[in-house]
Amino acid sequence: MNRDDIEAVLAVRQEKGAEIEPALVDSMARRIEETVRRRYEAEVAQRDRADKASSSGQGARVAVAITSLVLAIPLTAITAEITGLAGMLVAWIGIVLVNMAMAMRRPPQQ
Template sequence: MPEPRVPRDEAEAALHARRELGADFEPAVVDSFVDRIDAAIEARVAQEVKRAGKPAPRRKDDGHALALAIVSLGVAIPLSGLAAHEAGVAGLVVAWLGIVLVNLAHALSRLRRGD
C-alpha cells in the first residue's frame, strides 16, 4: 500500500495561489495547505500504528495552542514597544514575563489533561 503524500503539484499550486491572491488570502491558502499536510501525516501515522497492531491515537489538538501562539506574538510586538517606551528595560522584561507565563500556564494545563 503506497504511503499517503501531498503531491508536489499541490504544493506548487498552493505557492502559486499564495502569490496570485496576495496578502489578503494568504492565511486561507496556507491554512488549507497545512490541513492537507496534516491529513497526510495522520494517514501515515494510522498506517504505521495499524502495522504495529495498536489502535490509532486520537488527535486532541483543537487549534488552541496555535491560536494562543499567534495571538501572543501579535500582542507581544506592540506591547514590547509600549513597555520599553514607558518603563524601559524593566517594563519590557515584565511584559515578556507575562507573555511567557500565559503560554507556560496553557502548556502545563494541556500536559495535565493529557492533550
C-alpha cells in the first residue's frame, strides 16, 4: 500500500462520511497485512536461496580437500624420489594453492 492508496481512502472517507469508516479501515488493514506478508515471504525465499547456495559449495570443497589428501601421499613419494625436497615442496605448494582457491571461491548463485 503506497501513499496514493492511503490518500484515496481518506478522500473516500471525506466524501462518504463516517458511516463508511469501518469498511475503509478493514480494507486498509487487509491491504497492509497482504503487503507485509508478501515482503516477509520474499525475504524468507531470498534467505532460503542464500542458505542453499552457501551449503551447495560445501560438498565440493570437502571433496577437493579429501582428494588432495589422498593424492598427496603418492605424489609426495614420487616427487621426493625423483626430484628430492625441491620437487616435493613444489607439489605441496600446488596442493595448498588448489585448496586455498577452492576455499575462497564464491558459492554459485541460484
